[in-house]
Amino acid sequence: MDDLRRKKGLETKNRIRISTTTILAREGMSGLSAKKIADEAGISKSNLFHHFQSIDDILIDLFETITSEIGHALSNFKFKSLEEFFHMLGELTLQLSVEKEETFIAMFHYFNIALTNPNYKQRIVKLKQHLIKIFSDYILSIEPISHVTLTNITESIVITLDAFGMHYSLDRNKEKFMNQWKIQSDFYCHYLRNT
Known part of the structure; x- marks a missing residue:
């Protein structure tokens, strides 16, 4: 029962x-x-x-669930190279923006309010930090990278993926998205290996 x-x-x-x-x-x-x-x-x-207890508690739970889903989606893969990891991040961003379009749009509404609401802002920062940790752990499992370099790049990855996902939602051009993401991820690979 x-x-x-x-x-x-x-x-x-x-x-x-x-x-x-x-x-x-x-x-x-x-x-x-x-x-x-x-x-x-x-x-x-x-x-x-x-x-x-409140709408605020629903929002906290909702965004913790979204973060957990992203981590879980990545955990299904073993990456042999940085290039493979970045390619999968691009594919995952496309998949999330199509399959979970409402979630994607809801996140942007939440983000806009977070710009002026300290409590929501703190949650977005926490979400970003969690994603940075997930991405850092995956990158370190592929290649040894200095802590400073890794911190700089993983924060940039989170920010860039948000922007790429938003723009993909506007025109739905997968080929264009993946070409642009490849240019960006090639830069990330070069930076990670040469800094």
């Missing part, structure tokens, strides 16, 4: 995440309300607040 209750609770939390993402993508942060999220998820407001 407890397992069934736990499973149902996890399913409800996931519906809340999906509903929050949908509203964020469609209406931005100003469109979020407990009523809208509950209605979109097909649950009552009291059920929503049974799983999360």
